[in-house]
């Protein structure tokens with residue numbers, strides 16, 4: 001039997017609170033999830049359910065003064081050493097950021113410096129993390145540009161971000177993210193802003209690069225069609241919690257949580273106009289208040305009396321491969 005891929009990242013009991021002028025936001029509540037080496041984990045859920053905050057926690061991309069983070073973020077480094085990112089100093093974290101773990105965002109222009117040539121931006125990352133000389137870094141950047149599907153890569157090296165289309169800018173971001181051969185790529189809706197054809201091309205490139213490099217990916221998306229196409233495993237989030245975790249195959253074959261079942265009915269397909277998943281009746285609860293009972297109860301078609309008063313505990317399947325947080329679900 002083939003060996004099960006190792007869990008390269010494991011988040012244990014992560015909670016993130018933001019302090020703001022008008023009170024606390026409990027954005028992420030006791031989240032557990034893991035990512036298998038070389039595999040893609042999708043994170044889905046409606047707007048505001050804590051997907052970005054969870055993933056940003058992995059690299060500590062929070063304003064430390066306003067944010068309280070609890071929990072463990074266990075990561076296996078290239079060296080084989082397991083570290084808890086939540087306990088790291090900033091200096092240690094900087095060794096990992098953009099090197100062993102990289103991130104790409106929805107809008108590439110927020111990450112690209114508009115006044116620096118794109119090639120130089122990628123080459124600088126290589127010089128810094130890989131300790132390459134200038135010439136070597138340039139050669140490797142051009143090679144990376146080719147790999148992510150940028151044509152005339154040598155000429156493009158000397159151009160500025162505004163000379164590229166949105167899809168091409170996102171490819172530059174991917175090249176930058178991949179420059180140091182990360183073990184994990186965090187992708188926060190990287191294709192949502194692109195038109196559907198370009199979106200499909202960028203997704204295809206990401207998949208090909210994963211096959212070549214063996215990196216793991218965490219992919220946040222509103223689009224369950226993208227999950228079906230790209231992800232091995234899926235985490236479904238609702239109101240700051242993970243409500244279901246399964247392999248993509250199991251999740252699509254038999255969704256256990258009523259929220260997942262509702263989400264699956266809203267699938268926009270790849271190639272169709274992108275819609276946010278807001279067609280489930282009602283709204284998610286405010287994350288500023290404590291939630292009594294199950295957070296999904298007010299919208300749930302299978303709601304029972306106890307769902308209104310008792311928070312469901314996590315149920316795990318006998319083989320440990322799937323998890324659901326629901327009183328009604330059979331696992």
Ligand SMILES: Nc1ncnc2c1ncn2[C@@H]1O[C@H](COP(=O)(O)OP(=O)(O)OP(=O)(O)O)[C@@H](O)[C@H]1O
Nearest residue numbers: 018020025027046047048049050051052053054287
């Ligand atoms: N810096 C912050 N300060 C206060 N609240 C925040 C901050 N960042 C996020 N939040 C809140 O935390 C909750 C979770 O936000 P998050 O960005 O993770 O949602 P999301 O699932 O990524 O949504 P979307 O699909 O719209 O990107 C939201 O209620 C959001 O308003």
Ligand SMILES: [Mg+2]
Nearest residue numbers: 051052053188
């Ligand atoms: Mg988000």
